[in-house]
Amino acid sequence: MTQVSSNPFTIQVQGASTQTGLTFPSNGDAPTTAFVAFQFLNVHQNGLPIWGPNGQGTTFIWKVKYRQQTGYYTCFFWGNNGTFYWYPGGHGGGVNSYYGCHPYPSSGDGTGTNHNFEISCGRGADHVTTRAGGTHPPIKDNATWYTQALRTIRNPDGTKKHIFYVKLPSTANADVIEYTVAAADGEDNPPNPSVTFGDAPWDTGTLSGRSLERLSGTLRHIKIFNRALSEADTLAEAANNALVTSQGQASVWWMKINPKPDDLLCDAGTGRNPVWGGPTRATLWTG
DSSP states (O other): OEEEEETEEEEEEOOGGGEEEEEEEEETOOTTTTTEEEEEEEEGGTOOOTTTTTGOOEEEEEEEEEOOOSOOEEEEEEEEESSOOOOOOOOHHHHHOOEEEEEEEEESSSOOEEEEEEEETTEEEEEOTTTSOOOOOOOBBBEEEEEEEEEEOOOSSSSEEEEEEEEEEEGGGGGGEEEETTTTOOOOOOOSSEESSOOTHHHHHTTTTSSOOOOOOOEEEEEEESSOOOOOHHHHHHTTSSOOOHHHHEEEHEEEEBBBTTTTOOTTOOOOOEEESSSSSOOOOOO
């Protein structure tokens, strides 16, 4: 194990030979009704409101490899830990104040077997069009690692921009999805704000109350910042195990480079440590 020092944190980073990660089940895997996710609860009261403290944005970085499955995927969501349709009188049956990035079925429903990367945000919409005007289907061979990031930015007019980098270090237009929601969107906290990795938090625990939206793959190298890092800083943080930028050091909210099912303690010592959403956990991946 190598010790990496970066002001103001001293971080222990495991060597490449001891990389670990979390392997999450696919839709339909037993136990079929289990909610398999780790969560940060009440994030709006713990330094991570939806658009960051004082609207300064957020940045999420992660590495993931996907397996083929039918239907919806989840990598992570900032959103309600409960019903998806909590927003009274809202568009789309009451949907508001959430975002997430993952593959989305081209059929638009739970029967789809072909997928494109998307930003899920706004009022129940799914945005798959890249800056180049096409789509970006993921490779789902359980071997291809993607380094990905999401930056959310509150614009001066109150609108909020989401920028999803699907294949870092590339920032080419064909590898970036960008979508801006209205100023009125995301201004109300859901009943139970959470950040959830591995499964969708909507009406958790019952097949009748939600569609299965599991990760179906392996996740590691996660960094969360409670501000919108610059694109250059995002690229640098995505490429390194340590915190290597001054903005990253100042705004790290949680990071875990080599997570294990029984070890999700923050590498940066923030004291923000998630909990598993139920008795069934992801399994250990070792590289």
